[in-house]
Amino acid sequence: MQIKRKIDQEQSKNQNLKNLISLKNQEWVQNDIDTKLENELSIKFKLNPLISKLLSIRKISPENIPNFFNPKIKNLLPDPSLLDDMNIATEKIVKLILERKKIGVFGDYDVDGITSTVIICQYLKQIGVDFDFYIPDRQNEGYGPSINGFEKLISNECEIILTLDCGINSLKEIDFVKEKNIDVIIVDHHKEGQSLPNAYAIINPNKKNDKSNLYNLCAAALTFFLIISINRKLKQKKFFKNSSPNLMECLDLVALATICDVVRLDLINRTFVKQGLKILNQSKNLGLVSLLNESQIKTEINDYHLGYVIGPRINAGGRMGNSLLGVELLLSSDQSIASVMAKKLSDYNALRKKVEKSVESEAMKMVKDDEKIICVNSKKWHEGVIGIVASRLTEKYNRPSIVISEQKDIGKASCRSVTDFDIGELILQAQTDGILESGGGHKMAGGFSIQLEKISEFKEFISERYYKGKKEIIKFYDSEIKLSSINNSLFFEIERLSPFGPGNPRPKFLIKDCFLKYSKIVGDYHLSCFFEDIYGNGIRGIAFNAIKNGISRILELKGSEVNLICTIKLNKWNDDEKTELQIEDIIVS
Numbered sequence: 001m002q003i004k005r006k007i008d009q010e011q012s013k014n015q016n017l018k019n020l021i022s023l024k025n026q027e028w029v030q031n032d033i034d035t036k037l038e039n040e041l042s043i044k045f046k047l048n049p050l051i052s053k054l055l056s057i058r059k060i061s062p063e064n065i066p067n068f069f070n071p072k073i074k075n076l077l078p079d080p081s082l083l084d085d086m087n088i089a090t091e092k093i094v095k096l097i098l099e100r101k102k103i104g105v106f107g108d109y110d111v112d113g114i115t116s117t118v119i120i121c122q123y124l125k126q127i128g129v130d131f132d133f134y135i136p137d138r139q140n141e142g143y144g145p146s147i148n149g150f151e152k153l154i155s156n157e158c159e160i161i162l163t164l165d166c167g168i169n170s171l172k173e174i175d176f177v178k179e180k181n182i183d184v185i186i187v188d189h190h191k192e193g194q195s196l197p198n199a200y201a202i203i204n205p206n207k208k209n210d211k212s213n214l215y216n217l218c219a220a221a222l223t224f225f226l227i228i229s230i231n232r233k234l235k236q237k238k239f240f241k242n243s244s245p246n247l248m249e250c251l252d253l254v255a256l257a258t259i260c261d262v263v264r265l266d267l268i269n270r271t272f273v274k275q276g277l278k279i280l281n282q283s284k285n286l287g288l289v290s291l292l293n294e295s296q297i298k299t300e301i302n303d304y305h306l307g308y309v310i311g312p313r314i315n316a317g318g319r320m321g322n323s324l325l326g327v328e329l330l331l332s333s334d335q336s337i338a339s340v341m342a343k344k345l346s347d348y349n350a351l352r353k354k355v356e357k358s359v360e361s362e363a364m365k366m367v368k369d370d371e372k373i374i375c376v377n378s379k380k381w382h383e384g385v386i387g388i389v390a391s392r393l394t395e396k397y398n399r400p401s402i403v404i405s406e407q408k409d410i411g412k413a414s415c416r417s418v419t420d421f422d423i424g425e426l427i428l429q430a431q432t433d434g435i436l437e438s439g440g441g442h443k444m445a446g447g448f449s450i451q452l453e454k455i456s457e458f459k460e461f462i463s464e465r466y467y468k469g470k471k472e473i474i475k476f477y478d479s480e481i482k483l484s485s486i487n488n489s490l491f492f493e494i495e496r497l498s499p500f501g502p503g504n505p506r507p508k509f510l511i512k513d514c515f516l517k518y519s520k521i522v523g524d525y526h527l528s529c530f531f532e533d534i535y536g537n538g539i540r541g542i543a544f545n546a547i548k549n550g551i552s553r554i555l556e557l558k559g560s561e562v563n564l565i566c567t568i569k570l571n572k573w574n575d576d577e578k579t580e581l582q583i584e585d586i587i588v589s
Contacts, residue, residue: 030480084202088200105132110260114318123231144438147173168204193440319348423443510564525544565584
């Protein structure tokens with residue numbers, strides 16, 4: 001009778017836990033587990049049961065296990081000619097290379113555009129071909145090819161222009177270049193609009209008539225495919241007297257762009273990041289080395305450093321003042337100059353953080369509970385930080401977010417989305433309806449320009465076409481684990497699943513029945529805590545941005561029993577390594 005009562009109490013407790021809302025006002029649900037696949041993986045590969053469970057949640061089949069744990073370029077790299085127009089573009093560029101003609105490159109100002117520009121320019125530099133590049137000013141020119149930029153490349157005697165990470169919706173600008181008898185090759189991954197530009201070739205896996213199924217690639221990866229194709233053709237033409245360039249050395253840049261552009265880590269993207277990180281940890285790129293030194297990273301570089309340390313610094317130039325700085329740094333062959341530029345980008349990044357805090361605070365006050373899609377705007381907001389603020393809003397409210405900076409007659413917007421909503425399609429539809437001046441994007445992110453008087457119409461467009469009403473914020477964790485099972489060994493087992501990102505998120509765990517023993521605010525917004533279980537096992541945890549997202553309410557609950565949603569991290573200090581928790585959310589029992 002006593003045992004039955006205890007079971008009933010435990011079942012009641014678990015049922016109540018399901019219905020409890022967390023401190024971040026989110027409901028947490030466990031991911032579906034394919035138990036048949038889990039058992040098959042565990043038996044066949046002799047895996048840790050938790051790892052088998054995590055792999056089954058990610059639907060990794062037994063056939064793909066070797067490539068998942070040890071992805072190799074030689075096994076997984078598709079033939080570049082699968083991409084529509086790749087062969088046409090290659091033939092044209094190779095012809096100009098053989099004729100020693102100057103090649104112009106127009107790249108976007110974010111990490112993906114900057115690394116794409118560096119990959120092609122670095123290759124042209126290695127093979128002795130003259131080139132010029134142009135990166136638009138975010139504030140004065142905005143996203144995408146501009147007539148001003150094209151004119152500068154043409155005036156510098158470029159015989160062809162490549163647009164990287166942009167151009168798929170630039171009909172007017174491409175027509176301008178065609179009138180000058182200059183061909184344009186577009187390398188882009190954003191969605192196409194109602195019609196395609198009149199370009200010589202368009203390499204874009206998200207074109208409607210492209211059959212490559214490589215739609216998850218970022219622009220830097222597409223540029224990598226392009227130089228593979230060019231290099232192969234040049235070899236056939238006996239162009240190289242000695243050895244050809246080692247193309248694998250630019251995988252560090254492909255990895256950086258893949259993580260920063262938040263594209264899905266399918267098998268090929270996972271391979272790019274996994275192999276790119278190996279190269280980055282021994283990088284010969286003076287610009288990247290200078291950035292790593294400036295960032296004071298003492299450990300082995302991983303996907304976190306790409307997305308949250310290196311990427312933001314490269315982006316900071318375009319956001320806060322000098323769009324060219326990122327390309328100049330990554331192309332630099334002088335260590336002292338590279339160090340100065342890396343320091344400048346770090347200074348820009350510090351300024352960006354300061355401006356971002358102010359805009360984020362104001363934007364959050366404008367969010368309405370009954371909106372499925374958040375859309376906020378202001379004249380006071382710096383255009384360079386609105387993309388980051390949109391990301392913060394989406395992270396906090398689990399909804400697509402659009403942040404518009406009003407400048408004179410034009411509003412510049414950045415958009416971020418959630419997994420079940422295609423923000424790129426929304427932008428294209430609004431552009432088709434004549435609401436937006438220009439714009440583009442993919443499923444998870446985008447941007448556009450809009451006349452200020454049409455912002456109200458755009459908000460009505462959102463309201464009419466998409467369900468408006470408060471939506472439960474449901475998030476998912478992977479598995480429940482005991483606090484006593486967490487140690488360095490478990491951390492390294494989980495790290496075997498890295499790199500992490502869309503399609504392979506860092507595993508989240510539920511740890512029940514923890515007691516808060518200690519907590520304090522660290523930095524401006526973070527929370528440091530210490531938890532114990534009923535048996536006295538203890539562990540330290542950190543909750544980033546706790547003041548902003550509601551987790552700081554736990555400060556009032558010292559000694560209380562809580563349930564933690566967290567990831568596991570390793571804190572390295574001097575020669576000591578300790579496993580800690582990164583707190584995602586807290587459910588109060």
